[in-house]
Amino acid sequence: ILERGYVRPKLPEINTLSDVVSLLRNSENILVLCGAGISTSLGIPDFRSEGGIYERVQARYPFLDDPQMLFDLDQFLVDPRPFYEFAAEIFPPEEALRKPSFCHRFIAQLERSGKLLRCYTQNIDGLERAAGISRTIFCHGSFDTLRCVKCNRSRAICEQDRHQIRRGNVIYCERCTGEEALHANDKRSSLDDGLASDSEDSCGSDGFDPEPVMKPGIVFFGEPLPQEFFDSIEDDLRRADMLLVIGTSLQVAPVADMPRSLDASVPQILVNREVVARARIQFDVELLGDCDFIVRLIAELLGWSDKIGDTERCS
Ligand code: CNA
Secondary structure, three states, X not given: OOOOOXXXXXXXXXXXXXXXXXXXXXXXXXXXXXXHHHOHHHOOOOOOOOOXXXXXXXXXXXXXXXXXXXXXXXXXXXXXXXXXXXXXXXXXXXXXXXXXXXXXXXXXXXXXXXXXXXXXXOOOOOHHXXXXXXXXXXXXXXXXXXXXXXXXXXXXXXXXXXXXXXOOOOOEXXXXXXXXXXXXXXXXXXXXXXXXXXXXXXXXXXXXXXXXXXXXXXXXXXXXXXXXXXXXHHHHHHHOOEEEEXXXXXXXXXXXXXXXXXXXXXXXXXXXXXXXXXXOOOOOEEEEOOHHHHHHHHHHHHOOOOOOOOOOOXX
């Protein structure tokens, strides 16, 4: 247990970009912790930057006291439209799925090189999967599954849902609305996880009868993180020999607590546009600027540009 007010001391021997490159060369159990910043180059806005989702939500839905209410379950049950309109903005376009950002591809190369212990992503756009990073923990869930807030039936996302989400449309439960037959041919979309039987008491238990809306499997405020996070975090924090934080403002706990939960001797590097203001976090090196540019430079210094299939050069 860390003392109140404790700030991890900076490691005196890790100061420069070339120290970071040597660390990456020599580390074998790298923890990556990433956020919305690694997807902004693909046209997917983050939350807190200028022009980001929070600003847009405030302009569009002034009646929402706090833009974070987009991820409030009660708000979703009352009116799912603001959430689905937001979802359209961050749902990755086809081009992004075909070619994720340089940062995604760099993390995939860390994995191919046998150096990646785990990639903890706060992102819900699923681009880590598209980049082939199999050692990913989706800390805030993903759009891969949808669950009806009325009957509690859960199923995998299908192509038709993707179209709907990209258009900002609310997805309704085809079973509750009697449109199941429309999906009957899409066998892959039916991932009944056996929870349908405990349906009726899920969200309408306080007397409120919600519309049969499908809620994507992303974590809303007040919901627990996916079990896979709790299954791996302790062991990963123990085994890590380096932490690389990319493109996040580190505002959302418990993921944001990872840096200060590591042993103080483990080097911690930040790649971000801005310093991270969260108290009690001390990085050894802060590489501030566009993350694709910085990571591309690191890849060049590691001699990895060809492995990542990169045609652009920084130098
Ligand atoms: P955030 O709070 O919006 O912070 C993003 C951080 O990235 C900021 O510090 C930016 O300065 C920085 N940043 C943005 N673009 C770049 C860039 N090109 N290069 C370097 N730095 C950059 O978002 P967080 O991820 O920290 O917050 C966690 C939330 C955001 C999670 O719950 C996500 O689900 C949610 N989110 C996800 C996505 C997505 O999946 N792509 C998009 C928007 C929000």
